[in-house]
Amino acid sequence: MTRKSVTLILSVFMALAMILAGCSSGGSGSSSSSAGKTLIFGRGADTTSLDPAVVTDGESFRVTQNIFDTLVSYDYSKQSTSILPSLATSWKITNGGKVYTFNLQNGIKFQDGTPFNAQAVVYNFDRWMNGKASGKFAYFPSMFGGYKGDAGLVIQSVTAPNANTVVFTLKRPSAPFLKNLAMSPFAISSPAAIKKYGKNYGVTAAVGTGAYSFKSWKRNDTITLTKNKNYWKKGLPKISTLIFKVIPDNSSRLNALKNGEIDLMDGVNPSDVAGLKGNNQLQVYTRPPMNIAYLGFNVTMKPFNNVKVRQALNMAVDKSGIIKAFYNGQAQPAVNPMPPSLLGYDKSIKPYPYDLTQAKKLLAQAGFPNGFTTTLYTMSNPRDYIPEPMNVAQSIQSTFGKIGVKVKIVTVEWSSYIDKLTKGGAPMYIMGWTGDNGDPDNFLYTLLDKDAIGSNNFSFYSNNQLHNILIAAQSETSDAKRVALYDQAQVILHNDAPWVPLVYANPVLVGKSTITGYKPSPTGTEPFDAVNIK
Known part of the structure; x- marks a missing residue:
């Protein structure tokens, strides 16, 4: 082989290496290409389940918030609990506040490819309402007064007149009803996935219509989500991989952020806040207190x-x-x-x-x-x-x-x-x-x-x-x-x-200065679909 040939081959390898480097994300989302960015969120404890209906803790909802959608949503862009459309495009309240009729998004699919429709909504609510024997849907009686057969249950029926319409009939008016429907535990799961995985649903699988799909869970370490390429909100999400990393100690978590091992964290020690505000490599967030x-x-x-x-x-x-x-x-x-x-x-x-x-x-x-x-x-x-x-x-x-x-x-x-x-x-x-x-x-x-x-x-x-x-x-x-x-x-x-x-x-979070679009929600969990890294 001639020296000229060797030089040519080396040049080709160097060019390929540069191209591959430009396409990779790096551990903390350093890529300039939105398709390859990774964001790592550091937190103090692990999730208990990825089925939002069976948990009551914020560490679980922090993850499921990004896998699933609810019928209606809070106005996260304004850090508010005002209600906006989500899987439901519109709704009408009639009969003195006792009937809610929702018109649903058309053509949306769950991450397993099965259709989202009114029957899927009815299936989820039937599952929760009939949970008395298992007792595992703890949030449902907390917000709606009981399970099916209980005198206190405010929901009389949930029906699907057609594929794109769901009707909730209540026993009495319920002032917080819409806000309850926007809560993380009442996100809509794929009925096919629930049936397929049975007791392992929420452990080895979690399937919604959200911006990210579940990829893997290493207990007490990381949960990895990947971009849902068929997400119904066009142009979102803006990063390809979202990782939730458990680092129990607040100080250790902050050191991990400063060392570039994570990109964003909660649980900042109050005594550390003043020093962080003078660091131009970081930005400090305050969660609206609630x-x-x-x-x-x-x-x-x-x-x-x-x-x-x-x-x-x-x-x-x-x-x-x-x-x-x-x-x-x-x-x-x-x-x-x-x-x-x-x-x-x-x-x-x-x-x-x-x-x-x-x-x-x-x-x-x-x-x-x-x-x-x-x-x-x-x-x-x-x-x-x-x-x-x-x-x-x-x-x-x-x-x-x-x-x-x-x-x-x-x-x-x-x-x-x-x-x-x-x-x-x-x-x-x-x-x-x-x-x-x-x-x-x-x-x-x-x-x-x-x-x-x-x-x-x-x-x-x-x-x-x-x-x-x-x-x-x-x-x-x-x-x-x-x-x-x-x-x-x-x-x-x-x-x-x-x-x-x-x-x-007044909870404080801190992240790299390169993060854009992140707005902490007063509810303690927020979607990451609009979050990006410069």
Whole structure:
């Protein structure tokens, strides 16, 4: 072979290498070609299931939000919970708010190639409504009042007059109905995929109509989604691969971002925020606040079945100290079990004071002059509403000790933690909630009504007067009348004290400066279809 031939061959190889380099994504989406870009989102905990109907946790919805679509959607571009069309192009509300008729998108297919149509919508709702025996569709009774056959179920029927029309007939008007339909757990799955995979649906397969298709799941490590090339929103998504990476420790996650291992993350330690704002390689995001962190009591367990004990413990939590130590001022003390940003928040309710002397007196009146011994459960992973759960637990342990309440702390991994609380296995626990739909019903009814016991009511708290008020508030279409009802509800909850409301947090996220189009949603999850990397 001549020197000229060798030179020519080397030149060809170098040219091919340059072309291939231009087409590859790199680990953090460095390609200039939108077709090859990858975005890696760092988070503190893994998903529990990829079937949105069977989960209640934000880490699952963060992923499923991008695989599935709902009938209607929130206005994510404006970081709002206002309702927009999605799989339904339009709708009509008739019969005094008891009939909703939806016109559906035409010609859309699920990611497995089967058609999306009205029959698919009916199949999904029938699946959820008939879930009482399995009890696995926890969100459904939390938002719609029960399963099929339960007196409280607000949905009377879901029918498909034709392939492009779905009709919901309700037993009574439901003010939050449209907002409920936009929630992640009520995304529409492929009926064919559910039948094909059976118990493994949500484990080895997840099939929707969303911007990304499920590719792989390495437990407690990564979930990889790839671009749905047939996505019905033209020109979207803008990146080809979306990866959710678990890095439990907040500081380690931030280091991974700075080192280029991930592109975007949540769970920023509040103490790190000030330093990040001066880094021109990064951009800081604040999620619109719509959350609460709380200390809950299982009111069916002694001594937490005694209201004076619960009131005493409300007076033994130093909320201001917790905010100063673990939120760097990026939170405010919580008073009511819903955030101030929502319709009907009652500003007239006075918080329980931090008063250890009065707390001891109440304990004595309750029959515990020397206190008692109990267990406090907390999650091992940080959450938006509680970035340092163990430290908060230890703060509570310390102040409770001053009134004679001896606390043992037990930490549990996130997915197991949800299961334990759902089954009522924790006498006292730290938890939180990021609102799903911007309606007060999604806090008061979803978390504290008797209908939600066995799903999101981890305190197993039941109050018939509260239940009647919350059902009336659901059925009322006048905002002014709803506010009056929610005022009554918050007074009852303040006096009964099934929780110690801890803080309303201002969650911070941080990403590379090259990211465009990312807007955190107040609901805690958002689609990534419009997100891009420069």
